[in-house]
Amino acid sequence: MAKPKIKPLDDRVVVEPMTAEETTAGGIVLPDSAQEKPQRGTIVAVGPGRLLDSGERGDLSVSVGDEIIFGKYGGNEIEVDGNEYKILRESDILAKVV
Amino acid sequence: MAKPKIKPLDDRVVVEPMTAEETTAGGIVLPDSAQEKPQRGTIVAVGPGRLLDSGERGDLSVSVGDEIIFGKYGGNEIEVDGNEYKILRESDILAKVV
Amino acid sequence: MAKPKIKPLDDRVVVEPMTAEETTAGGIVLPDSAQEKPQRGTIVAVGPGRLLDSGERGDLSVSVGDEIIFGKYGGNEIEVDGNEYKILRESDILAKVV
Amino acid sequence: MAKPKIKPLDDRVVVEPMTAEETTAGGIVLPDSAQEKPQRGTIVAVGPGRLLDSGERGDLSVSVGDEIIFGKYGGNEIEVDGNEYKILRESDILAKVV
Amino acid sequence: MAKPKIKPLDDRVVVEPMTAEETTAGGIVLPDSAQEKPQRGTIVAVGPGRLLDSGERGDLSVSVGDEIIFGKYGGNEIEVDGNEYKILRESDILAKVV
Amino acid sequence: MAKPKIKPLDDRVVVEPMTAEETTAGGIVLPDSAQEKPQRGTIVAVGPGRLLDSGERGDLSVSVGDEIIFGKYGGNEIEVDGNEYKILRESDILAKVV
Amino acid sequence: MAKPKIKPLDDRVVVEPMTAEETTAGGIVLPDSAQEKPQRGTIVAVGPGRLLDSGERGDLSVSVGDEIIFGKYGGNEIEVDGNEYKILRESDILAKVV
Structure with a gap:
């Protein structure tokens, strides 16, 4: 898939969410829960990182x-x-799939 | 378009929002979502930046x-x-269009 | 207009709001919005500035x-x-008119 | 008026509020507003100041x-x-009358 | 009155509240207000103080x-x-009676 | 009583609450109040302490x-x-009984 | 049990919750309470730790x-x-079972 023409700011990332079929690939299932339903996706763009107090x-x-x-x-x-x-x-990212 | 006669303070920017036709230019569509509907625009003025604890x-x-x-x-x-x-x-800015 | 006999504390300023006629001067109009309706005014007194952690x-x-x-x-x-x-x-100040 | 027999702590002050007649002295009127109605008064005791992170x-x-x-x-x-x-x-103090 | 057998932690104090008769001693009256009704009392035990970021x-x-x-x-x-x-x-302490 | 087989994290402690009879031992009574009803207990395990910004x-x-x-x-x-x-x-600990 | 193919971010951990039978092993019972019902589990993956202000x-x-x-x-x-x-x-972890 082509990289989208957007560059996120700060510590943001652009994610392409998986389809329902892809989401169960590798045996990972993301059930509904009382708190929040997680989703899977692939990162297609990343920002420059959060500005620290040091200026870095x-x-x-x-x-x-x-x-x-x-x-x-x-x-x-x-x-x-x-x-x-x-x-x-x-x-907002919980984990990487490795 | 002429630059508006206002200078934003702090880390604020002045943005000229795009019209509905412009917003789909370049294949970018901003659908409604449960959270918040994003918009596109062009920056026409920027502030001096946020005052850090260091005084910079x-x-x-x-x-x-x-x-x-x-x-x-x-x-x-x-x-x-x-x-x-x-x-x-x-x-409040999510990403730049590049 | 004479300066009012009050001196604001901290990073506060005293502002004389414009009348409805003055507000549209220079082609600037401040429409109602869902968030907050901005107003125009002139600063007539300023405080000493916010006390930083350094004591300055x-x-x-x-x-x-x-x-x-x-x-x-x-x-x-x-x-x-x-x-x-x-x-x-x-x-609370969004921008200066320049 | 005699100083009251109380010493405020921290960055607190003890204020003697003005009566309605006194409040309009010097041409200052404090109208009702949607936010908060300000009042006038005279400081009769001050605390030692807020404890900074430095211990000062x-x-x-x-x-x-x-x-x-x-x-x-x-x-x-x-x-x-x-x-x-x-x-x-x-x-809580907005301004001094000068 | 004997000191109670408890030692408060952090920046806490143990206070013996005054009775209604004692509360008006010295001409101090604590009326009801819309915000919060203050009370008088005597400190009978103090904690070690709040732990600062420095460890002190x-x-x-x-x-x-x-x-x-x-x-x-x-x-x-x-x-x-x-x-x-x-x-x-x-x-939570507003002032000392001096 | 045997020490329970759990080790608290951070600045947490494990407390064995007193029974109603024990709670009045030493003349200490914990009445109901509008804010929060305190309880007595004995500490049976302590954590390593809160992680400070210094890493200590x-x-x-x-x-x-x-x-x-x-x-x-x-x-x-x-x-x-x-x-x-x-x-x-x-x-969450108000005081020690000494 | 095989390690799941996910790597948590930040100070997150992946936990395999115990079944109801396992939960009472070792004499530990986790009753309902008004606040929050604790659960037992085994850690199967840990993140790299929280990013401190120092960058560590x-x-x-x-x-x-x-x-x-x-x-x-x-x-x-x-x-x-x-x-x-x-x-x-x-x-979110209260204690280790030791």
Whole structure:
């Protein structure tokens, strides 16, 4: 899939959510829960990192291409060239699939 | 478009929102979502940056002329010489269109 | 207009709001919005600045005489010698008119 | 008026509120507003200042004898020797009358 | 009155509230107000002080024996040997009676 | 009583609450109040202390064996080998019985 | 049990909750309470630790294989290869079983 023409700010990432079929790939199922339903996706763009008090930017611990699990109710939806993406902050990412 | 005669304070920017036709330019569509509907626009003025604890001001990561995607419910609307603008904080900006 | 006999504390400023006619001067219109209706006014007194953790006071980025745009629902109203003013914190100021 | 026999803690001050007649002295009127109705009064006792992270105490920017304008809904009422006072934090003070 | 057999933690103090008769001693009356009704009492035990970020503990600005005025709705009630006390944080204390 | 086989994290402690009869021992009675009903108990395990910004851990000011008074609505209940315990943070402890 | 193919971020851990029978092993019972019902589980993966202001990451105080007690309402549920897990932050862990 082509990289979308958007560059996230701060510690945000752009994620392409998986379809329902893809989501169960590798035996991972994300059931509904009382708190928040997690989702899977692939990172397609990353921001420069959060601005620290020192003036430096903190490194992100995820990279383009990482498969991640994230909380459903975080972030904003956006559609580029017919593909749907989510813009998330790094803190909305629960785990990487390894 | 002429630059509006206002200078934002702190880490605020002045944004000229795109019209509905412009918003789908480049294949980017911003659908409604449960959280917040993002919008597109062009930055026409930037503030001096947020005052850090050190007394310095942090550089903004956007510049005049940047096309951005921002959350709909942030910021304040203002009209200058018949043009509508929004005054946003940098943290309300989700991504740059590149 | 004579300077009112009050000196704001901290990072507060005293603002003389514009009348409805003055508010549209220079082509600037401040429409109602879902968030907050901004207003225009002129700064007539400024405080010493916010006390920083270092014990110093941060410089204000506005001065007496500046025309500003500010959020309607911030601050306190006060009347001195028949003139109405608002006492605002600097963070309630959105932009300067330049 | 005699100084009341109470010493405020931290960055608190003891204020003797003005009567309705006194409040309009000097042409200052404090109208009702949607936010908070300010009041006038005279400071009769001040605390040692807020404890900073450094262990020092920050100087108060008001002194005994200062006439101040403060938000109506802050502080606690107390009566000493038949006089009514308010105990406020410095941050509840909007401005000094100069 | 004997010192109660309890030692408060952090910046807490143990206070013996005054009876209604004692409360008006010295001409101090604590009327009801819309915010919070203050009370008078005598400090009978003090904690070691709040732990600062430096690892040190901040000195309390009140001592055993001090008569204080405190907000009614702060703290916890406790009864030791038939006497009622309140355990308060120092920030719940408005002023000392001097 | 045997020490329960659990080790609390951070600045948490494990407390064995007193029975109703024990609670009045030493003349200490904990009446109901509008705010929060305190309880008595004995500390049976302590955590390593809160992680400070420096990377060090802050010393706890209570130890195993201390009798304490704590707010009723803090903490979590747990039962080990038929005994009921509460897991509290140090900040939920009001005072030591000395 | 095989380690799930997910790597938590930040100070998160992946926990395999115990079944009802396992939960009472070792005499530990976790009753319902008014606040929050704790649960037992085994840690199967740990994140790199929380990013400190210094740019370092704080060590986790739990490791893979630790049996822990955690609050029921924290974290997110996930299913990998037919096994259910919870992704928790370290602060949601109350205690280790030792």
